[in-house]
Amino acid sequence: MCQLLGMNCATPTDITFSFRGFSQRAGITSDHSDGFGIAFFEDKACRLFVDNQSAVESPIAELVRNYPIKSRNVIAHIRKATQGKITLENSHPFVRELWGRQWIFAHNGDLHDFHPRLSGRFTPVGNTDSELSFCYLLDKLVEKFGYHEPALNDIFTALKEISPQIAEHGTFNFCLSNGQALFSYATTKLHWIVREYPFQHASLIDLDVEVDFSEVTTPEDRVAVITTEPLTHNEVWQAYQAGEMILFQHGRPIKQAMTVVERLQREAKDPSLKRVTKADQY
Amino acid sequence: MCQLLGMNCATPTDITFSFRGFSQRAGITSDHSDGFGIAFFEDKACRLFVDNQSAVESPIAELVRNYPIKSRNVIAHIRKATQGKITLENSHPFVRELWGRQWIFAHNGDLHDFHPRLSGRFTPVGNTDSELSFCYLLDKLVEKFGYHEPALNDIFTALKEISPQIAEHGTFNFCLSNGQALFSYATTKLHWIVREYPFQHASLIDLDVEVDFSEVTTPEDRVAVITTEPLTHNEVWQAYQAGEMILFQHGRPIKQAMTVVERLQREAKDPSLKRVTKADQY
Numbered sequence: 001m002c003q004l005l006g007m008n009c010a011t012p013t014d015i016t017f018s019f020r021g022f023s024q025r026a027g028i029t030s031d032h033s034d035g036f037g038i039a040f041f042e043d044k045a046c047r048l049f050v051d052n053q054s055a056v057e058s059p060i061a062e063l064v065r066n067y068p069i070k071s072r073n074v075i076a077h078i079r080k081a082t083q084g085k086i087t088l089e090n091s092h093p094f095v096r097e098l099w100g101r102q103w104i105f106a107h108n109g110d111l112h113d114f115h116p117r118l119s120g121r122f123t124p125v126g127n128t129d130s131e132l133s134f135c136y137l138l139d140k141l142v143e144k145f146g147y148h149e150p151a152l153n154d155i156f157t158a159l160k161e162i163s164p165q166i167a168e169h170g171t172f173n174f175c176l177s178n179g180q181a182l183f184s185y186a187t188t189k190l191h192w193i194v195r196e197y198p199f200q201h202a203s204l205i206d207l208d209v210e211v212d213f214s215e216v217t218t219p220e221d222r223v224a225v226i227t228t229e230p231l232t233h234n235e236v237w238q239a240y241q242a243g244e245m246i247l248f249q250h251g252r253p254i255k256q257a258m259t260v261v262e263r264l265q266r267e268a269k270d271p272s273l274k275r276v277t278k279a280d281q282y
Numbered sequence: 283m284c285q286l287l288g289m290n291c292a293t294p295t296d297i298t299f300s301f302r303g304f305s306q307r308a309g310i311t312s313d314h315s316d317g318f319g320i321a322f323f324e325d326k327a328c329r330l331f332v333d334n335q336s337a338v339e340s341p342i343a344e345l346v347r348n349y350p351i352k353s354r355n356v357i358a359h360i361r362k363a364t365q366g367k368i369t370l371e372n373s374h375p376f377v378r379e380l381w382g383r384q385w386i387f388a389h390n391g392d393l394h395d396f397h398p399r400l401s402g403r404f405t406p407v408g409n410t411d412s413e414l415s416f417c418y419l420l421d422k423l424v425e426k427f428g429y430h431e432p433a434l435n436d437i438f439t440a441l442k443e444i445s446p447q448i449a450e451h452g453t454f455n456f457c458l459s460n461g462q463a464l465f466s467y468a469t470t471k472l473h474w475i476v477r478e479y480p481f482q483h484a485s486l487i488d489l490d491v492e493v494d495f496s497e498v499t500t501p502e503d504r505v506a507v508i509t510t511e512p513l514t515h516n517e518v519w520q521a522y523q524a525g526e527m528i529l530f531q532h533g534r535p536i537k538q539a540m541t542v543v544e545r546l547q548r549e550a551k552d553p554s555l556k557r558v559t560k561a562d563q564y
Binding site for chain 1: 329330
């Protein structure tokens, strides 16, 4: 398994505090040491740093901890390999261009018997179930919308349909961003928090570091942080429910949906809709 | 205009010596200070570092100068903006996935009245003529070969047809790699050299630094370096002829073609083939 970290902000914000705690889990407070990656959007483009070294040892991770890159959308990942070798091509996050924007994806989980047919428009470079699921998601978006970029709401609705189908193959927690907003989905484990005015102090779990956000922010700042396991002691993190999808923009959730629950409710009303699923494992 | 640096090697090699000299041109020995980028392949995947700061000032460039990343195919670029703002999305090299490989492209030159019709399969994220020409090249490859990866020779033949058509719009010097090999093309200025056994010492033009390659290499090493302007005093750099395309693999040129000359020769034999071109500017 792996761990995810996402950030979506109202104003460009650096992630050094959260990343310092998160990257400790790549060998010090946990054993997610089979590569790391982090992507920072600037408008439609992004900087993507990946390494097949651990986020504790990698000089690239050291740069990220010390060089405050400000961004409205960030996705990071530390890997504990389950499928695919420890190579650069298997390091998350993965990137593809669609509709003249970069899209970034990172996955926590494990998919089994997942062999979707791809059009060829997006092809995995490595051999992880994660990159395959990313290519499949984008393939389905192109199948639905063609080469005309849809509105965020329409993308959300489409992802809400596709994601539970992939999740039938196992654990499927992900963060996905196109630089405009951050889509997140969890079948087993993901947490989120919004930090906003009046800001408080926060104390990392993985490292003896505290920050008083009220000293380093303005009232216009607002930051949503999404992570596999909470990063701080003294803040209230919200756990995703099984099958929950949340779209973050401007540092707050703007759409939430309970995809699996919705489907189970539909199935309960009309048993003919029922498919063979592993929904009980969510 | 911009400057290009490419490297293709028989064995994974670090580019720190050449990049140290090259990056001086981003503000010290020349004024190419509007962003920089460098991509290192590892098999089919690559690490891409881009910054809209100059390669002299960027902490990311400093990391690249000091952290010897070994690779068989490297493409770097320092930018002096002619078209498109100084933003991350306009920083070369550009990356796209095709046939399950990352493709990396960097351009030196300026294209005018270049408004090709794109299929939507590859769309520019920024607004440079360079990224547009990259998307057009890849679009044409997909149009010709579909979603089945062709052999390198076939890609070379296709690029040899497409590149002069783009070059009718201006200056078109580029380096392109898919991690297997490095394609290069020049209409005005590009130089190359092969360093191989018995290795010699080399002395940078842009910085008072010398290296004796015989001390840091083995007989199996062989490195081709491609660059806009020669990087060293005491080595013999080959200048590309106008319209020359060279494919490098395993650290040496494996195919060379004089695309423009070939076309002019064909046209001389059969004047009905003649099109209105700006061939005299090559």
